[in-house]
Amino acid sequence: MGWNVNSIELGSFNDELMAFVITCLFCGAISKEELNTWCVQVLSLNKAPIFLYDLMDFHDEIFKVYKVIGYVPHWEHSEDNEYALYGIAVRRGFEPYDMPLTPNEALAHLEALPDIESAFREVFAFIKL
Numbered sequence: 001m002g003w004n005v006n007s008i009e010l011g012s013f014n015d016e017l018m019a020f021v022i023t024c025l026f027c028g029a030i031s032k033e034e035l036n037t038w039c040v041q042v043l044s045l046n047k048a049p050i051f052l053y054d055l056m057d058f059h060d061e062i063f064k065v066y067k068v069i070g071y072v073p074h075w076e077h078s079e080d081n082e083y084a085l086y087g088i089a090v091r092r093g094f095e096p097y098d099m100p101l102t103p104n105e106a107l108a109h110l111e112a113l114p115d116i117e118s119a120f121r122e123v124f125a126f127i128k129l
Contacts, residue, residue, distance in 0.1 A: 012046040019075030020123060025062055027082060028089035028096030030124060032059060037126060083109035084116040091129065 021038060024030045030038070039055040042048055054068045066072050087110025089096045090103045099106065110117060121129060 013042060013048045013052075015073045016075045017042075017123065018069070019073035020077075020119065022065060022073065023075060023077070023082060024085055024088075024120065024124075025065065027085035028094045028099070029085045029092070029120065030127070031094075032062065034124065034127060035065075038124060041126070080109055080113060081116055084113040085120070087111070088117065088120055088129065092127075 021030070021035065025032070025035055036056050036058060039052045039058075043052050043056075051069050055065070058065065058068060060068075083101055083106055086096055086099055086101065086106035087108070089099075090106045091110065101109075117129065120127075
């Protein structure tokens with residue numbers, strides 16, 4: 001299934017938004033510190049869950065993020081969408097650990113999927129690409 005920016009309600013916290021943010025973290029498109037910043041900002045949204053307070057100070061290994069949240073949020077996306085997020089990491093000068101494609105391939109996926117970059121810019125407006 002393809003990415004649908006409109007499926008994420010940006011004025012209200014939702015499962016798909018949280019899953020997108022976590023996928024960005026796992027792909028290296030954002031750092032743990034940027035996750036912390038995002039949590040502070042998203043606390044003002046409708047339906048913001050209490051676990052965001054704990055994520056504001058999250059500095060553990062990233063795989064432990066689900067323990068803080070208490071479940072695994074779901075974002076329906078394709079492998080290409082994920083590869084485009086690696087492209088954002090590469091563009092930002094990050095070198096994701098164990099990236100499943102080359103930096104040039106990641107950038108090509110990002111170029112082919114401009115909706116991913118648009119969603120990233122909207123969700124993480126405080127990050128300059």
